[in-house]
Amino acid sequence: xxxxxxxxxxxxxxxxxxxxxxxxxVGLFGAIGWATIPGAAKTAQAAPASTATxxxxxxxxxxxxxxxxxxxxxxxxxxxxxxxxASQPAHAVSGAS
Amino acid sequence: xxxTLLWYTTRGAGAVTLILLTASVALGVLTTRRWSPxxxxxxxxxxxxxxxxxxxxxxxxxxxxxxxxxxxxxLGWTAAxxxxxxxxxxxxxxxxxxxxxxxxxxxxxxxxxxxxGYAAWRAIHWLTYASWPVALVHGLGTGTDSGSAWLRALDxxxxxxxxxxxxxxxxxxxxxxxAGARGRFxxxxxRPLGP
Numbered sequence: 001x002x003x004x005x006x007x008x009x010x011x012x013x014x015x016x017x018x019x020x021x022x023x024x025x026v027g028l029f030g031a032i033g034w035a036t037i038p039g040a041a042k043t044a045q046a047a048p049a050s051t052a053t054x055x056x057x058x059x060x061x062x063x064x065x066x067x068x069x070x071x072x073x074x075x076x077x078x079x080x081x082x083x084x085x086a087s088q089p090a091h092a093v094s095g096a097s
Numbered sequence: 098x099x100x101t102l103l104w105y106t107t108r109g110a111g112a113v114t115l116i117l118l119t120a121s122v123a124l125g126v127l128t129t130r131r132w133s134p135x136x137x138x139x140x141x142x143x144x145x146x147x148x149x150x151x152x153x154x155x156x157x158x159x160x161x162x163x164x165x166x167x168x169x170x171x172l173g174w175t176a177a178x179x180x181x182x183x184x185x186x187x188x189x190x191x192x193x194x195x196x197x198x199x200x201x202x203x204x205x206x207x208x209x210x211x212x213x214g215y216a217a218w219r220a221i222h223w224l225t226y227a228s229w230p231v232a233l234v235h236g237l238g239t240g241t242d243s244g245s246a247w248l249r250a251l252d253x254x255x256x257x258x259x260x261x262x263x264x265x266x267x268x269x270x271x272x273x274x275x276a277g278a279r280g281r282f283x284x285x286x287x288r289p290l291g292p
Binding site: 015026032 | 101105106108109110112113116117137138140141144145148149152155156159242245246247
């Protein structure tokens with residue numbers, strides 16, 4: 001009888017630990033999913049990554065001295081950036097032709 | 098609640114549900130051979146099998162609830178109840194619905210075993226053998242990261258666990274010397290009386 005009661009206590013303890021571990025595993029698997037799903041982690045990192053790369057991008061297009069970081073990332077912003085470079089199309093056109 | 102949190106909770110709860118279901122199935126398969134590790138009497142293994150099945154239901158409920166409530170997926174309760182009614186990946190989600198309903202039937206009839214009787218309970222309990230692989234296939238095909246390495250590894254580990262348990266059931270001799278006699282007695286009791 002004593003053995004049965006101690007066994008039941010052991011079962012209850014093991015079940016509790018499995019339940020706690022399962023809750024922790026939900027969080028762990030969710031975190032792994034967040035880290036591995038393409039686009040999920042990238043989306044979260046997109047903002048700092050873009051600000052980190054934009055200075056380099058803007059330095060490449062050093063002509064666009066007035067552009068802020070976000071403008072160089074956006075394609076529509078690059079188009080106007082080439083518009084001021086229209087002062088130099090003479091080189092481009094002559095080079096092309 | 099944050100949509101992103103719901104999305105990842107659905108994924109995490111689904112993975113945990115598969116692990117718990119696998120553990121419950123493997124233990125259930127092994128207990129039919131009256132197997133138990135040293136220091137663990139058989140009634141504890143049977144109790145752990147039952148508790149694992151109940152925990153599976155809890156995390157399955159969390160998996161379904163977060164998937165339905167998540168506004169990004171737009172699944173709705175219809176897809177959670179009626180198989181193949183979802184507009185999003187209807188086949189894979191439909192398999193999940195079938196697996197969930199089979200599992201629910203198994204657990205409910207196990208809890209009400211005294212009402213249904215042993216023969217009906219045993220017949221319905223065999224549905225577990227259908228529920229587990231359907232749940233595994235649901236996990237293989239559903240979700241954005243179903244093809245990721247860690248989920249594939251988890252699926253393979255679950256598959257190996259059940260195959261090992263099934264192999265042990267087939268090839269190991271029962272530890273109970275009276276198993277044959279018990280089986281014959283059970284068959285004789287369950288056999289309908291002839292005219």
